Amino acid sequence: MYTHPVEKTYYPTIGLEIHAELKTASKMFCGCKNDPDEERQNTNICPICMGHPGTLPVPNKNAIEQVIKVGIALHSTIANFTEFDRKHYFYPDIPKGYQISQYKYPIVSGGTLAGVAITRIHLEEDTGLSKHDRGAFTLVDYNRAGVPLMELVTEPVIHSAKQAGDFARELQLLLRTLGVSEANLEKGEMRVEPNISLSDEEGKFGTKVEVKNLNSFKSVEKAIAYELARMEALYEAGRQDEIIQETRGWDEAKQSTFSQRSKENAQDYRYFPDPDIPKFELSTFFDIEHLRKNLAELPDAKRARYASDFGLKESDVEVYVATPELAAFLESVASVLTDKNSVQIASNYIISDALGAIAKDPTLKLPTSEHFAELVEMVAAGDITSRGAKDILTEILKDSRSPKLIAEEKGVKQDHNEGTLKPLIEKVIAENEKIASDYKAGKEAALQALVGMVMKESKGSANPGVAIKLLKDLLK
Numbered sequence: 001m002y003t004h005p006v007e008k009t010y011y012p013t014i015g016l017e018i019h020a021e022l023k024t025a026s027k028m029f030c031g032c033k034n035d036p037d038e039e040r041q042n043t044n045i046c047p048i049c050m051g052h053p054g055t056l057p058v059p060n061k062n063a064i065e066q067v068i069k070v071g072i073a074l075h076s077t078i079a080n081f082t083e084f085d086r087k088h089y090f091y092p093d094i095p096k097g098y099q100i101s102q103y104k105y106p107i108v109s110g111g112t113l114a115g116v117a118i119t120r121i122h123l124e125e126d127t128g129l130s131k132h133d134r135g136a137f138t139l140v141d142y143n144r145a146g147v148p149l150m151e152l153v154t155e156p157v158i159h160s161a162k163q164a165g166d167f168a169r170e171l172q173l174l175l176r177t178l179g180v181s182e183a184n185l186e187k188g189e190m191r192v193e194p195n196i197s198l199s200d201e202e203g204k205f206g207t208k209v210e211v212k213n214l215n216s217f218k219s220v221e222k223a224i225a226y227e228l229a230r231m232e233a234l235y236e237a238g239r240q241d242e243i244i245q246e247t248r249g250w251d252e253a254k255q256s257t258f259s260q261r262s263k264e265n266a267q268d269y270r271y272f273p274d275p276d277i278p279k280f281e282l283s284t285f286f287d288i289e290h291l292r293k294n295l296a297e298l299p300d301a302k303r304a305r306y307a308s309d310f311g312l313k314e315s316d317v318e319v320y321v322a323t324p325e326l327a328a329f330l331e332s333v334a335s336v337l338t339d340k341n342s343v344q345i346a347s348n349y350i351i352s353d354a355l356g357a358i359a360k361d362p363t364l365k366l367p368t369s370e371h372f373a374e375l376v377e378m379v380a381a382g383d384i385t386s387r388g389a390k391d392i393l394t395e396i397l398k399d400s401r402s403p404k405l406i407a408e409e410k411g412v413k414q415d416h417n418e419g420t421l422k423p424l425i426e427k428v429i430a431e432n433e434k435i436a437s438d439y440k441a442g443k444e445a446a447l448q449a450l451v452g453m454v455m456k457e458s459k460g461s462a463n464p465g466v467a468i469k470l471l472k473d474l475l476k
Contacts, residue, residue, distance in 0.1 A: 088271075223257055
């Protein structure tokens with residue numbers, strides 16, 4: 001709900017159209033390489049993706065399988081019958097004069113993600129990439145033309161810029177978890193296009209505006225917030241009829257949207273089934289149940305498991321969910337640890353210390369899980385201090401080797417043998433009778449002073465917990 005300071009209430013409605021390039025070896029309807037990092041223009045092209053007369057497209061089976069996986073993850077309905085259609089529009093980046101897409105029979109229908117209902121997911125081919133930075137003309141790179149493109153459409157059930165941004169982030173995480181797309185917004189591998197409307201009447205949709213060319217989640221949120229504010233201002237001025245159905249762009253420098261063109265309707269695209277691609281039943285080519293059983297662990301399932309099995313805090317869990325290689329390292333460490341309660345200690349050292357050190361010095365890298373687990377168990381057993389643990393961690397990030405050997409080399413291994421520590425503590429008490437008397441008189445701070453002296457006398461090797469216990473026993 002969007003409330004104006006003068007208590008007039010407006011009702012925003014937002015739906016998202018999200019395109020994601022799929023991570024396949026070849027393009028959607030030809031054998032050209034699908035390489036988003038190719039820097040040589042118009043290299044990965046052929047007569048099929050360039051729309052030459054007489055060429056015949058052949059659907060990419062792997063791309064269809066990847067869309068099915070996304071549908072399974074979203075608890076959607078997977079179609080059996082499907083077909084490809086021609087969507088006509090005439091831009092320089094569409095070499096055929098039409099785009100092969102899906103209209104009436106998408107592969108995926110329904111489902112939910114992050115509390116947002118999904119309308120459909122279908123497959124199509126991407127367009128070429130127009131370049132406007134070479135002078136008073138436009139050049140087109142067709143390397144991207146024909147790349148498999150998944151389009152997801154949500155129901156118009158989003159009511160804030162933040163909710164829209166959160167949904168898009170969660171979808172990116174899901175696509176990466178499934179391994180179907182890198183979904184990098186800055187590289188154009190994922191494009192978020194919000195459809196935004198504002199109404200002064202609950203339950204009624206306002207006029208819809210679509211915003212394109214958003215290359216970050218922050219831009220998505222800012223563009224939606226800007227449009228809602230723009231529409232509200234027109235309502236307040238009694239000029240809501242100036243809100244028209246249109247496509248708008250986002251100017252990052254000005255932090256505002258601008259009008260591009262009137263919004264097309266489905267009839268403007270003149271959809272019809274592509275006569276070159278046969279209609280087909282998915283069950284003929286895909287074992288849906290096999291794909292369902294072999295799906296990667298989804299983000300929500302991993303969140304629940306890390307919280308229940310490892311007892312990790314939410315912010316740490318999100319780091320592991322978003323970074324599969326780090327999660328794999330944690331799980332490998334956990335499999336080596338004899339005390340599973342120590343996984344929390346391991347996680348703290350991974351996130352708070354190891355990642356910070358690696359960020360400062362990229363030459364460092366995580367050690368073997370066995371050596372890291374050995375360090376964690378030494379900390380849990382009180383064999384080394386926190387300071388000593390960090391010093392050893394620095395060493396094994398440079399060169400993975402036994403933390404026990406490093407502790408002995410550096411002389412940082414802690415002594416928690418009461419038999420060897422007792423004479424040393426008796427000496428400290430004898431040399432500091434005044435402080436010992438203060439503690440006996442009820443001054444707790446005096447105890448910490450004595451612990452400090454014990455640590456100094458032992459050159460840091462005494463276990464503080466054992467030292468405190470012995471001091472209390474001897475000062476009764």
